[in-house]
Amino acid sequence: MDIEKLIKMANQIGDFFEANPDAEDAKLEIAGHLKKFWNSVMIKAIVAHVQQQQGAGLHPRVVAAIQQHVSV
Amino acid sequence: MDDIKYTPSQPNVRKYDPDKDYGTPKSESTTLVTLNIDGVDVTVPEGTSIMHAAQLGGVTVPKLCATDSLDPFGSCRLCLVEIEGRRGYPASCTTPVAPGLKVKTQTSKLADIRRGVMELYISDHPLDCLTCAANGDCELQDMAGAVGLREVRYGYEGENHLGQAKDESNPYFTFDASKCIVCSRCVRACEETQGTFALTIQGRGFDSKVSAGNKDFLDSECVSCGACVQACPTATLMEKTVIEAGTPEHKVTTTCAYCGVGCSFDAEMKGEEVVRMTPSKEGGANHGHSCVKGRFAWGYATHADRITTPMIRKSIHDPWQKVSWEEAISYAASEIQRIQARYGKDAVGGITSSRCTNEEVYVTQKLIRAVFGSNNVDTCARVCHSPTGYGLKQTLGESAGTQTFDSVMKSDVIFVMGANPTDGHPVFGSLMKRRLREGAKLIVADPRAIDLVENSPHVRADFHLNLRPGTNVALITALAHVVVTEGLVQEAFVKARCEWDSFVTWRDFVAKPENSPEALAKELGLDAELVREAARLFATGGNAAIYYGLGVTEHSQGSTTVMGIANLAMATGNVGREGVGVNPLRGQNNVQGSCDMGSMPHEFPGYRHVADDETRALFEQAWGVKLSADPGLRIPNMLDLAAEGSFKAVYCVGEDIAQSDPDTQHVTHALESMECVIVQDLFLNETAKFAHVFFPGASFLEKNGTFTNAERRISPVRKVMTPKNGMEDWEITAKFSTALGYPMHYTHASEIMDEIAALTPTFKGVSFKKLDELGSIQWPCNDEAPEGTPTMHVDEFVRGKGKFFITQYVATTERVNAKFPLILTTGRILSQYNVGAQTRRTQNVVWHAEDLIEIHPHDAEERGIQEGDWVGISSRAGQTVLRAKITERVQPGVVYTTFHHPESGANVITTDNSDWATNCPEYKVTAVQVSRVNQLSDWQKEYRTFSDTQIELTGMDPHTVVS
Numbered sequence A: 001m002d003i004e005k006l007i008k009m010a011n012q013i014g015d016f017f018e019a020n021p022d023a024e025d026a027k028l029e030i031a032g033h034l035k036k037f038w039n040s041v042m043i044k045a046i047v048a049h050v051q052q053q054q055g056a057g058l059h060p061r062v063v064a065a066i067q068q069h070v071s072v
Numbered sequence B: 001m002d003d004i005k006y007t008p009s010q011p012n013v014r015k016y017d018p019d020k021d022y023g024t025p026k027s028e029s030t031t032l033v034t035l036n037i038d039g040v041d042v043t044v045p046e047g048t049s050i051m052h053a054a055q056l057g058g059v060t061v062p063k064l065c066a067t068d069s070l071d072p073f074g075s076c077r078l079c080l081v082e083i084e085g086r087r088g089y090p091a092s093c094t095t096p097v098a099p100g101l102k103v104k105t106q107t108s109k110l111a112d113i114r115r116g117v118m119e120l121y122i123s124d125h126p127l128d129c130l131t132c133a134a135n136g137d138c139e140l141q142d143m144a145g146a147v148g149l150r151e152v153r154y155g156y157e158g159e160n161h162l163g164q165a166k167d168e169s170n171p172y173f174t175f176d177a178s179k180c181i182v183c184s185r186c187v188r189a190c191e192e193t194q195g196t197f198a199l200t201i202q203g204r205g206f207d208s209k210v211s212a213g214n215k216d217f218l219d220s221e222c223v224s225c226g227a228c229v230q231a232c233p234t235a236t237l238m239e240k241t242v243i244e245a246g247t248p249e250h251k252v253t254t255t256c257a258y259c260g261v262g263c264s265f266d267a268e269m270k271g272e273e274v275v276r277m278t279p280s281k282e283g284g285a286n287h288g289h290s291c292v293k294g295r296f297a298w299g300y301a302t303h304a305d306r307i308t309t310p311m312i313r314k315s316i317h318d319p320w321q322k323v324s325w326e327e328a329i330s331y332a333a334s335e336i337q338r339i340q341a342r343y344g345k346d347a348v349g350g351i352t353s354s355r356c357t358n359e360e361v362y363v364t365q366k367l368i369r370a371v372f373g374s375n376n377v378d379t380c381a382r383v384c385h386s387p388t389g390y391g392l393k394q395t396l397g398e399s400a401g402t403q404t405f406d407s408v409m410k411s412d413v414i415f416v417m418g419a420n421p422t423d424g425h426p427v428f429g430s431l432m433k434r435r436l437r438e439g440a441k442l443i444v445a446d447p448r449a450i451d452l453v454e455n456s457p458h459v460r461a462d463f464h465l466n467l468r469p470g471t472n473v474a475l476i477t478a479l480a481h482v483v484v485t486e487g488l489v490q491e492a493f494v495k496a497r498c499e500w501d502s503f504v505t506w507r508d509f510v511a512k513p514e515n516s517p518e519a520l521a522k523e524l525g526l527d528a529e530l531v532r533e534a535a536r537l538f539a540t541g542g543n544a545a546i547y548y549g550l551g552v553t554e555h556s557q558g559s560t561t562v563m564g565i566a567n568l569a570m571a572t573g574n575v576g577r578e579g580v581g582v583n584p585l586r587g588q589n590n591v592q593g594s595c596d597m598g599s600m601p602h603e604f605p606g607y608r609h610v611a612d613d614e615t616r617a618l619f620e621q622a623w624g625v626k627l628s629a630d631p632g633l634r635i636p637n638m639l640d641l642a643a644e645g646s647f648k649a650v651y652c653v654g655e656d657i658a659q660s661d662p663d664t665q666h667v668t669h670a671l672e673s674m675e676c677v678i679v680q681d682l683f684l685n686e687t688a689k690f691a692h693v694f695f696p697g698a699s700f701l702e703k704n705g706t707f708t709n710a711e712r713r714i715s716p717v718r719k720v721m722t723p724k725n726g727m728e729d730w731e732i733t734a735k736f737s738t739a740l741g742y743p744m745h746y747t748h749a750s751e752i753m754d755e756i757a758a759l760t761p762t763f764k765g766v767s768f769k770k771l772d773e774l775g776s777i778q779w780p781c782n783d784e785a786p787e788g789t790p791t792m793h794v795d796e797f798v799r800g801k802g803k804f805f806i807t808q809y810v811a812t813t814e815r816v817n818a819k820f821p822l823i824l825t826t827g828r829i830l831s832q833y834n835v836g837a838q839t840r841r842t843q844n845v846v847w848h849a850e851d852l853i854e855i856h857p858h859d860a861e862e863r864g865i866q867e868g869d870w871v872g873i874s875s876r877a878g879q880t881v882l883r884a885k886i887t888e889r890v891q892p893g894v895v896y897t898t899f900h901h902p903e904s905g906a907n908v909i910t911t912d913n914s915d916w917a918t919n920c921p922e923y924k925v926t927a928v929q930v931s932r933v934n935q936l937s938d939w940q941k942e943y944r945t946f947s948d949t950q951i952e953l954t955g956m957d958p959h960t961v962v963s
Ligand code: SF4
Pocket: B186, B189, B190, B194, B196, B197, B198, B199, B221, B222, B223, B224, B225, B226, B227, B228, B229
């Protein structure tokens, strides 16, 4: 799966929850959204990107959300 | 399910008979009045006319100018009655009932008067009853019989209106003025029912006649809705199909297969041939009204371009081979098995359509989940209303609109955002216009001046917020800012009904200065005070209802806007009763239904997540197989993986992704990369040109099933003729499943609905039998609501407490710059439907033969573009060429087009930007440049060659096939 597209999609999701004043809650929401709507192929790719490329290109909150709340 | 066999509880096939006509509309009063008519006591609601009361009491009063869809007019003087103690002979259609009245409808004096009236009419009427198209179905004829007319003393030689030329300009109906009795029913139907005001009575007395603004019908304001034809008591306004075929002999009630209004129609038949479709009075969505598509544009069902034999081929460059159903199905099954063995089970998937019945969608998603073994099923709602499903579920708890259409008649303020009801949802648009003429206020938020803004007679938007495309979230947040900071929140409602914490967070967010109309004015391109005034009207004007469409959803922040709309409705207390609510106007007939039926990759029927163990266990038990808990691929994911080479086969039922999905070149590349594309459709659509297997589908006239409209109304679709392709669509899918080793044994669509009802709590009470009894049902339909639920969230929200979400505006990345300085936005028009595969194969093309690009005069002048010029439109994704239409409907900086013709290539220019939550494409915002050109784009030329070749490969002639 084209990682650039996934990064763009994940960042868009992050943007929506960015305004949430409760950062912990926002991370849970971001991770929850990914788990609810993304197919495992996409989840694997983005998790690998976070692990191997330090999530380059992803917004910090999205990286944190994936690190803390998404596993494969 | 084997023991449940469906037999209609009442004959669905009825003898053809004009519907009973009560003469005047029903009174809604709850106060009852008793009077005596011809010696019999009749009790009716206050406000009922004597004519209507008599009919209820079983007495028919002669009439000509009255019909129960229109307000009484009192011009023909045929319906006179005698009332004890009153002088003269009042007209029963215009005289309301009163307690204790004693009415006589038949006396010798009345008989004399009526005969006199009829004599005058007939002396000026051609006596060609025997050869008239309305013979046997004419109220003038009936009345002549009813009053006992035996001679016409004036003779027929006097001055008369006979021998006038017929107006045959409308492709579907004829106006034969010499048969007109000037009852003005047509004029009133055009005003009251349709709201177009195309007709008038010109002249006075003997010279008066019906006129379409001194033009022929085609060139007039007429939108060919058929209301006047329906109302005409004579053969003056008559369907051409009836003139050709004669009167029908039986009729079957069914549902329009076009838009999300879901109008109910009587298919009036002669044997297996449709003579006409007439809107049915009992129709819950349309109450006897229709638009040009459902009423007249059904000829595509028998069009010569239809493919009725299955076809297969190895490569898309090979000629198609016509084969038997068995061979086609077993070939398709073997290909799926081969591909899954080689590339893994997740390498295949399926796509359903909002044009499919609920039953078809259900069996298709079942096939994919249970037999293909993955959740790789998606539907075209992905590209239209997926943000509605997401946004409303999050906020209110159910992925559906909250109201009935009729609810609009109780609205005081109507807020239309990113929708164009008079074109996209015409029958509902007419109802809305009726309410607006009664005085409801109107706010329109749309970059373009839709007809409701100022182009509809006697309707005018109080506010037109012509925001810049792509700034919906900024607008909805700015409106909320005004509501919150000016103290207009309905706190009692919010306290009682919503999650208070979420409200507080939202309130604090929208109240921030950066969310004020002033701060956002520049981004919106709107005067801040206008936004403030609109917000005040919405919050304080009484019952306020929001209607929105694809102009809301098809954006990178589509889901955010939907949530913002729900926030606004909750904050102002406008949910949970009639006259208010959040109303998504669905594009296609079964958008709601196909979503309800589990056609999204993450949800089983009834919007239950695939990872929910309890739900999955329920389906595993019912279907007898293990099911995956992994959300499947969405259409864009499937296409991306196909282009990369890991997604290899797709089963596409009734959907044309090659035309309707964005970034055409990416879509076609993905399709070309697959090894097996299976298309099930009526025609060789654009996707089928890339297919390896073609399963010919059945039209809506050839199958049984149900559609669910935008108000959650489940309506029956009934088979009125034998499928030309030999099978109903759900049967094809069931046979395909059987060939894949998972037999599906349904013998009738009703058995599929029974299975849906058994597995889906909101459908628990639905069955074909109940649909026969009630006509239609609005879900949820269960033990608590056995006859369905017209208004949702009445005492509490489906999710318990309503939840507010913060709606941070994030500008789309699709921004204008020096290279692409204009914004292209897209929409639709009345006479065409979606990709146009159906409507382009009807005479509706007389109203819209090609897609045009609308440009503001200022932008046109700068570029030296004149009306009708070829204009090249280029974006980051591609280039296409359309003819220019110069109009001030669009604002400077914005261009607009429709996408009803494949050759227009509107999606060649749209980009792969999409909604953050659902990947719904951002069709409504594309940065473009336009310039004068003198030839088609390269894409268009290649398209033409490719398309012609593909048509030839079927054995058809590209010159005769409609493209
Ligand atoms: S077809 Fe409809 S719009 Fe046209 S004249 Fe008749 S009522 Fe009016």
